[in-house]
Amino acid sequence: MRILYLDLDSTRPDHLGCYGYHRNTSPNIDAIAKESVLFTNYYTSDAPCFPSRTALTTGKFGIHNGVVGHGGTAADVRHEGIDRQFKDRCATDNLAAVLKNNGFRTSLISPFGERHSAWTFYAGYHEIHNTGKSGIESAEEVTPTVLRWIDQNAHDDNWFLYVNYWDPHTPYRVPLDYANPFENDPLPEWLTDEVFERHQQSVGPHGARDMWMYSNRNIWKNVEYPRYPGELLNREQLKQAIDGYDMGVRYMDEHIGHVIDALRAKGVMDDLVVIISADHGENLGELGIYGEHGTADQCTCRIPMIIRWPGARQGAVDHGLHYHLDLNPTLTEMLGVKAPASWDGRSYAPVLREEADCGRDYLVVSQCAHVCQRSVRFQDYLYIRTYHDGFHLFPTEMLFDLKNDPHEQVNLAETRRDLCREAVYYLNEWHDEMMHSMPFDTDPLWTVIREGGPYHAKGxxxxxxxxxxxxxxxxxxxxxxxxxxxxxx
Structure with a gap:
């Protein structure tokens, strides 16, 4: 069995054609989706990038593994302490380690471990290819490494190749000689003049007036990013921002096409598993935030998941609620491998084999790098509880009807107290289960707050x-x- 995992940083599903986007951003991803199971309610348990990837690689929620932020104590995996053996548990329980210890050659093409000093991300890989720019590389700087690996290894049996693309992540940096395919395409309909005017008055990092986090000035020394505006003062600049994101998706998609073509030329597609997902999504106006993944809301925490598994269902759609770390036990079940007892995920392998309901009753997702929030995704609703607002002046409670208000324009918290109470019950139930199922007495969300607040909202x-x-x-x-x-x- 051969497995290709494509980790597409900051990619939100509703900006992909296979998820219904009105722009042609992803023809190559869409083609894979036609041969796959596509998941519509798939969420990272912990946002943004470092907490998300740590949860995936360890198979454990951030509250369990300790990583919920980008700095301070909560940016280190919990120490095992007196029980630590010659090697730590990452050597046996990380997803890549489980595959490696069961006969897979595991290979990683990503700069992410260096970006966040994350040994945990590397654990379990036979080989690691650092593409060298800590996440600022464009696809043309990643794809040659992927193609060389395919040329040298594709015919081997039992490999797992993890590839990390970054192009939708700010600052938007698609090469200037790449023509904008969306030049004549309209903006999303929900971004009306009235909504945009309201956003221009909003406060908080990465708002319409402060695209470079807390200002309209480029924070990157000696590097210009002409596709990325400093602030959005008019609809032309608004379109520049949305086009910049969508161009990143389209440019990345073209390179994914090159990768798939190379694999097809090697004749390995018949038994190749292709998994396409992301670490998190991206706010593109929702909650007044542009070009950032700084909240525990729908647009930051909902991610694509597309699984092409030879011999399994094709062209199918699953609407169940799943965490991204549910992938780990799903893979082991599909491969006939024993899953570590430490994993928090729940397998949805039956969804891949046959039409089945493996979704959870609700999800709790967290964000502690830009704000401190926990959210409950249940029924058609998202309840967001804010513990530190990251200077956005969010209310303590927000409730959104995602079916009728997917871009989170109307906060129902005051009028639907019944739903808020239901969500808080789920939140408390989840928190009790988390605290009872670990040997630690601290919730790292509160560690972040006690240490002065989220890393990106300090000083x-x-x-x-x-x-x-x-x-x-x-x-x-x-x-x-x-x-x-x-x-x-």
Missing amino acids: FLRNYAVRLEESGRGHAVPELKRRHPREFE
Whole structure:
């Protein structure tokens, strides 16, 4: 069995053609989807990138593995302490380690371990190819390494190849000689003039006026990104931002086509498993945020999952609720391999073999790098509870009807207290189960808060308040001072 795992950073499913997007962003991914099972309600358990990939590789929720943020104590996998053996548990329980220890050659093409100093991400791989730019590389800098690997190894049996593409991630950096295929395509209909005007008055990092996190100025020294605007002052710049994201998806998709063509030329497609997913999605206006994955909302935490498994179902769609770490026990079950007892995932292998319902009753997803939030995905709703607002001035509770309001425009928390209470019950039930099932007495979300707040919301507020005054949004400063007095000390 041969397995190709494509990890497409910051790719949101509703900007792929196979998920119904109105732009032709993903013809090669769409072609694979026709031979696959496509999952419509698939979520990372922990956002953004480092927590998400740590949860996937370890098979454990962030509250269990300890990684829920990008800095401080919560950016390190929990120490095993006195029970640690000659090697830590990553050597046996990581997804790649399980495959390696069961006869697979495991290969990784990604810079991600270096980007976040993440040994955990590397554990279990026979070989690691670092593409060298810590996530700023474009597809043309990744694909040659992938093609060389395919040329040298594709005919071998039992391999697992993990490939990481980055092009939809900000800053948008598709080469300038690549023509914009969406130049004449309209913007998504929900981004009306009224919505856009409201976004221009919103506050918080990566808003319409502050695309470079807390300002409209490029934060990358000596590097220009002309496809990525500093702020969105008009609809032309708004279109530039949305086109920039979609061009990243399309450019990446073309390179995925090159990879698939190379595998087809090697004659290995008949027994090749292709898995296409992402670490997280991306807010493109939702909650007033552009070009960032900074919340525990639908657009950040919902991800694509497309599984092409020879001999399994083709052209099928599954609407069940699943975590991304449910992939791990699904793979082991499909391969006839024993799953580690430490994994938190739940297999949905029957969905791949036959039409079956393996979805969960609800999901709890977390974000502690930009804000501190936990959200409950249940029925048609998403309930978001905010513990630290990351300077966005979010209310403590938000509730959205995703069926009728997929872009999170109307907060129902005040009018549907019954649904909020139901969500809080699920949240407490999940939290009790998590705390009872680990040998630690701390929830890392609260570690983040006690250490001063999310990594991307520490030490910026004083200067950002000046930026708000200068850009006509000074009305928000008194409330920011009330909520975050220590930032002004």
